[in-house]
Amino acid sequence: MEISRKNRRLIHTIVFLVLPLTAFILFVGFPLYWIFITAFKPESEISSRNVSYWPREFTFANFGEAWKNAGFSIYFKNSLVMTLIGIVLILVVSIMTGYVLARYKFKGKSIVYLILLCTQFIPGAMLLTPMFIMFSRFHLLNNVVALALINTTFQIPFNSILMSGFISGIDYGIEEAAQIDGCSRVGAIVRVILPLLKPGMVTVAAYGFIACWNEFLFAFMFTTKQASYTLSVGLKSLIGEYAMNYGQLAAGAVMAVIPVTILFINMQKHLIAGIGAGAVKG
Amino acid sequence: MNVKRRRFLRAAMPYLMLTPAALFLLLFLAYPLFSVFGLSLQNYNVARLNQRGFIGLENFAKIFTDDNVFFKSLGISFRWVVSEVVIQLFLGFWLALLLDKTFRGRGVVRSLVFLPWAMSGVVTAMIWSLIFNQNIGVLNDLFRKLGIITKDVAWLANAKTVLWSCITAEVWRGIPFFAITLLASLQNIPTDLYEACRVDGGRPWQEIVYIKLPFLKNTIILTTLLRAVWEFNNVDLLFTLTNGGPSNRTMTLTMYMTTTSVNNNNYGYGAALAVIAFFILLMFALVYLKLSNFGKED
Structure with missing residues (x-):
């Protein structure tokens, strides 16, 4: 019996679209689902060998314990303060650098690009020790501002190039008109460019948020007191304990993930465009 | 005078506006980068600070003649980067x-x-350590139910399975980067190219080989290069998930230099390893750019 054309198309769709896509969704989605439901299981259920794929008993206890006893309220606050300072610094510096790259022709411009590009290749782990020596000499350990400065440094190159793209997209004529009307160049930037730059600023802020919020290595090295831990360091510290509390661990991870997830889902279009542009331009 | 001053200010403007970025990069990137080279020539162990001092190339001599972990870590870095990127x-x-x-x-x-894509290395490590756990992990439960295994596997403690377990966790986090960048490029392909292919009787796989891949070539080269460097530099995930163990099976070169400095407080030796990593990255980037003929078509 011959398979009809319509059926053949259906089989084709199932084999080449539905099946592989389902596999991708399961591979990506299941781990997220797993950490999420684990956070709502009581500890006894998590550590039972009889694995449950849906909580037999729902509880919010892990979140309460992680927040109060394990110190996640402090870690959350530290991460938030560090991230907000980082975002402000990244925005200011990337707007200034991006403006120069978009609007000026000057000697050494190609070298500036080369330097920004090369920074992408330097491993943070390589700078860890000298930075630690430097920061401890200036008594800047356990300091969220110091961490924000380091994060800003690593985010400047990518976000400056991204910002210059947004600024190039704004018509220079508007700026000139403002200058003719008596604005200084800086005045024109503040009054004309900044209001039009909102999409660029939102995108850079989102990138800055994700990068600062997720940073681990420097926060781990530069915080010695529990009161200064960020979320990443707090999560890592739970693993080192002898009696591991999986419920608290899962709840802590969920707390760390939720702000980033909300941001990502709402900002997806902007972020995706940026990743593409950033990767192609370096 | 006033005109002169204004003209000077106008010419200096771009440089003035670059100053904040330059300060950040000089202080927190260039300075530490150069001091790594200085540190690599020192005997500098926090546990034995009284012996601190200049020792020339002794650290390097030890690395190349008397350090099994180093040579092993090169191999693991290679396997890690190639499997991740591919x-x-x-x-x-x-x-x-x-x-x-x-x-x-x-x-x-x-x-x-x-x-x-938006998940941190630490959170990824948390998620997968729950999945891979020998006693309470869901992977063993699933595999037992499907009849793939009969005895529980300690995925992260078994020397045979640990590297592939870590690679899987990092692949989970890394797929979106390629999917996002390649999808953006795919959507830039002019539709008349497909039509031409279809008119000539091209099949879907021919569309991929003759239209999509050539069109994406530059994006693929750039993303692969960047990703290879990032995976070579990756520490967050391995540091949290295995700390390089068991018996150094996940000790990449970057992990080795990190643990030497962070866990063993041997700053001089760690810096020497960092210098070697630096030159590997440099060579890798140059060779790759040359091989890929990047920029010649522009």
Whole structure:
């Protein structure tokens, strides 16, 4: 019996679209689902060998314990303060650098690009020790501002190039008109460019948020007191304990993930465009 | 005078506006980068500070003649980077091809499968350590139910399985990067190219080989290069998931230099390892750019 054309198309769709896509969704989605439901299981259920794929008993206890006893309220606050300072610094510096790259022709411009590009290749782990020596000499350990400065440094190159793209997209004529009307160049930037730059600023802020919020290595090295831990360091510290509390661990991870997830889902279009542009331009 | 001053200010403006970025990069990137080279020539162990001092190339001599972990770590770095990049690129490209088609619910699917891009290395390690756990892990439970295994496997403690377990966790986080960048490029392909292919009787796989791959060539080269460097530099995930163990089976070169400094407080030796990593990265980037003929077509 011959398979009809319509059926053949259906089989084709199932084999080449539905099946592989389902596999991708399961591979990506299941781990997220797993950490999420684990956070709502009581500890006894998590550590039972009889694995449950849906909580037999729902509880919010892990979140309460992680927040109060394990110190996640402090870690959350530290991460938030560090991230907000980082975002402000990244925005200011990337707007200034991006403006120069978009609007000026000057000697050494190609070298500036080369330097920004090369920074992408330097491993943070390589700078860890000298930075630690430097920061401890200036008594800047356990300091969220110091961490924000380091994060800003690593985010400047990518976000400056991204910002210059947004600024190039704004018509220079508007700026000139403002200058003719008596604005200084800086005045024109503040009054004309900044209001039009909102999409660029939102995108850079989102990138800055994700990068600062997720940073681990420097926060781990530069915080010695529990009161200064960020979320990443707090999560890592739970693993080192002898009696591991999986419920608290899962709840802590969920707390760390939720702000980033909300941001990502709402900002997806902007972020995706940026990743593409950033990767192609370096 | 006033005019002169104004003209000077106008010429100096771009440099003035670059100053903040330059300060950040000089203080927190260039300075530490150069001091690594200085540190690498010192005997500088926090546990034995009284012996601190200049020792020339002694650290390097020890690395190349009397350090089994170093040579092992080179091999592990190589396996780590190649498997990560190849698998991520393959799966990311496949996912991009799937998402390039139109179907109902595409937006939701896209949000979900791209989400791991925003996850940190530490959170990824947390998630997968729960899955891989020998006693309470869901992977063993699933595999037992499917009849794939009869005895529980300690995925992260077994020397045979640990590297592939870590690679899987990092692949999970790395697929979206390739899928996102390649999907963006796929959507830039002019539709008349497809039509021409179809008129000539081209089949879907020919469309991929003769239109999509050549069109994406530059994007693939750039993303692969960047990703290879990032995976070489990756520490967050391995540091949290295995700390280089068991018996150094996941000790990449970057992990080795990190643990030497962070866990063993041997700053001089760690810096020497960092210098070697620096030159590997430099050579890798140069060779790759040359091989890929990047920029010649522009």
